[in-house]
Amino acid sequence: MTTTLVSVTSGRLGRARSRALLTGILAAVVVALVATSLMVGQTFYGPGEVLRVVLGQHVPGASFAVGELRLPRTTLALVAGLALGLAGVTFQTMLHNPLASPDVIGISSGASAAAVVAIVVLRLPESLVSLVAIGAALLTALVIYLLAYRDGVVGTRLILIGIGISAMLDSVVSYVIVRAATWDLQTAMRWLTGSVNGAVWSTVAPLTLAVLVLAPVLLAQARPLRLMQHGDDAAAALGVPVERTRVIAILAAVGLVALATAAAGPIAFVAFLAGPIAARIVGPGTSLMVPAALVGAVLVLGADLVGQHAAGNRYPVGVVTGVLGAPYLVHLLIRTNRAGGSP
Amino acid sequence: MTTAHTLVAEAVTLAYGDRTVVEELDLRVDDGRITVIVGANACGKSTLLRALARLLPPSGGRVLLDGKELHRQPTKEVARTLGLLPQSPVAPEGIVVADLVARGRSPHQRLLSRWSGADDLAVAEALDLTGTSDLADRVVDELSGGQRQRVWIAMALAQRTDILLLDEPTTYLDICHQVEVLDLLTDLNRDRGTTIVMVLHDLNLAARYADRLVALSRGRIVASGDPSEVLTPAVIRTVFGMSSEVVPDPVSGRPMVLPVGRHHSGRLAATA
Structure with a gap:
């Protein structure tokens, strides 16, 4: 007993x-x-100048x-990364x-479309765009949920329906962009793959506020x-109000995704990659939320730096994260296919 | 060690959508004893267990824990008195045994409360009781079926509830692990006075380990009481639609069911 107690305590402390x-x-x-993004650019400014x-x-x-160019851009990359990482891991944990x-x-895609x-079509002011994006993202979530519902929701069915809906909504984005011939490539890229180019405080502020709340x-x-990973019944037996937790988590996570998308476009695969990378780094067994949010920020900030400076051309951040994420998606889909169920 | 509790189902009707599974069933769980529910597939055993654990609100009647309606009490409060091990809980990928068992402490923790020495003690005790202390640092995915089941029971024990409900805790286990798990639950019942209600498939193990047997058929209780009163050929015919012989178990003296099928019943015909 005492030896077990000692090893339980030391094991827990060690892992923590x-x-x-x-x-x-x-x-x-x-x-x-963040510091590097603020210092590096056409002209290099030292940490002292940046801080001032x-x-x-x-x-x-x-x-x-x-102050005018790099700070909004870096802030957007930071908060969008945090928001996407957090929202992604919430969904992944909830639907195991x-x-x-x-x-x-x-x-x-719902928020983006x-x-x-x-x-483009309705010419709404920026402030309304965020609200419309949140509404659409919630509506998309609801539609996917209802389409996937048959005596409860099974993860695999929900995912397949979601992928289909996603393809449909992406085609709406492409259609609108092609129709709006006056748009420049930069803006188009923002809505196709996500970009932090041309960030302005008016779009960064609502997202920052949303992350803080x-x-x-x-x-x-x-x-x-975390307890819902064991299944709804097991979680409820441990005292988790399952339905309430699910509703709160969906609303908050969808809100974060919608605002991040409204501000930076659908930055490819950040929400998808952050959780699994965080799990690799800190190990499972505890909550991955904080690590996944940080990984999300690392991905967006890092990909933006790479897209800006490492390659000959300037690539939007979504192109870089897309290159990282797509192979992992293929890997997971192959695993699902082999297992004939959820990965 | 445990305080007395009452868990009573009063005329409960349980349904999934339009499909009624259990109809106007009355059951008073014996405090401090082992109750085993048996019955054919889809007779409502698991459904009844879920209702007793507050997971399924009854569409008629009520379930009372200590005289208070179960579904009117907060989940967390119920989870401090009543634990449940569902049929196939999922372990998150890569989790180590000690962390999984520690999750059993959740109902005792608040939002920002620190993990306490009492929590460590409960986890260590649960590991020792289930003989899983050696596995504490192992990853759950790598364990055998029997080890894994003991770890899940350890998690339920760490919850330290006076009432423990288990849905087929011996499924997928080989015979020696089945006996091991049932012995463990009996220890828990005798040493700590934990009230145990479980669903079991194996009639002979049910008869061996139950203080009280409840036979369920089509959502109704057919017989309930001492295993020797419940396990009769007549009850078995009603519940399972099968002929059988019941003889005393040479090991325990409790009733033992021998099924009679269409084949290999030659000696029965000869003696008849």
């Missing part, structure tokens, strides 16, 4: 310490990427390049399936969501 350490490292990487700009002081040259992330099952229609809401559900 290593998870805390790894999460800390991830956070440090995010900070480093961020603190609101006037620095000739840097105030415009860093790595394929069930909002960008695979069409929720991002609505945003494009709102901007909705992230704590989701984090409060971390424990119940």
